[in-house]
Amino acid sequence: MQRREKTTPPLIPKVAATRISRYLRYLEELQARGATTTSSRELGAALGVTAAQVRKDLGYFGQFGYPGLGYKISNLIPEIQRILGTDRSWNVALVGIGNLGTALFRYKGFAAHGFRIVCLFDSNPRLIGRSVEGLVVHPVQAVGELVRSKKIELAILSVPQTAAQDVAQSLVEAGIKGIFNFAPVLLSLPEDVAYVSIDLAVELEQLAFLVCHRERELAKVKSPFE
Amino acid sequence: MQRREKTTPPLIPKVAATRISRYLRYLEELQARGATTTSSRELGAALGVTAAQVRKDLGYFGQFGYPGLGYKISNLIPEIQRILGTDRSWNVALVGIGNLGTALFRYKGFAAHGFRIVCLFDSNPRLIGRSVEGLVVHPVQAVGELVRSKKIELAILSVPQTAAQDVAQSLVEAGIKGIFNFAPVLLSLPEDVAYVSIDLAVELEQLAFLVCHRERELAKVKSPFE
């Protein structure tokens, strides 16, 4: 458990970054509707958080608003993109071209936010060499070479649980900077590799849990954005 | 913002339920390896939380351990399943049979934990009537009737953003108890309907954010399970 000096600048809670991402989503929606300004009150109301929370979250990164006026949407959107690192595009590898992998590859939401899946990998000999919507599936062994040559920084891992740690290891050795993992396992990675993980079964269990405990009036079992 | 009397029993933080789910995942793994007992220390170490956290989390729901001995795996697994509501099976509707929906339908991890996708829905006339691995795709309009007749309690929503709120509305009217939403939008639902949501683009943005801020040594930007 890493200790940290008391003098370090304001630490940013991870949930703040998640909310910032959602503010961006809503700002894009507002802009599409033709709005030009908004306020912490409006943003908060739309996302189910307090206005103070919105201002605090943005405050971790700078001053983007105008007292009395609110925020200029055309100004705040690029600021948040810069904060999130989505003001540029990212090359992404997709490892594991099964049902989920294929669906993720076809998912339009990634490209819309600057994430380009530029390389596919699998270990199944029957898939290797095949072309999926214009991209060839490469053997996992080629990760090292291709990550470097294609300047890939992020990887999406949709491989079976049993393969996940080994593949992650190869990706790390190839110099990947972040891994988005769908395998139901906690990957052990070096500290300087970023890590986001989704376990679909865990999420569905959460839903069952919430249903079971709604009746028992489970109070603080309150999702962060409802 | 709902107020709550000071006398209410210990409120359960949402993250505690998430961790409990992960404890279960790890316990199943331990059992598969032939282990019969474990301890809060071992569980915590495996999942990157303190032993005190593990005991506290379990403590919200009861006393399952033996001082000096730890926890009996064969005993703790069913206890956690009962807590999560996965000690029985759940009938699930899948709405939106696109790439993601199809992948989710084929995903084995749900069935393995008692979630049975028993009905498929879509609004695309070209999909309606088609059979996907033995299940016929029904029109979204049939939700009301089928949710009741098939005793469906949960729904997975993998429809486009623009359709999500309307479909959710129909599901609620049909008496659904919980919705697992993949559309990038905050659904507005009655309080007694449980809600879990994943926005894949937001998750990938989190990864980009973490990568960008690793260097800037972003301290408390620490994911809950690393």
Add this chain to the structure above:
DNA sequence: TAGATTGTTAATCGATTAACAATC
């Protein structure tokens, strides 16, 4: 018994909210 580990209370730590001066 001695050693280990639980369940739980108290202490610490961190995140959220309220409040308000600054300012457009």
Add this chain to the structure above:
DNA sequence: TAGATTGTTAATCGATTAACAATC
């Protein structure tokens, strides 16, 4: 100017960790 809304500090609230008596 008066009204609105920011950025930020202080107060509150809640979650995590440490500590330890109870107990196997």
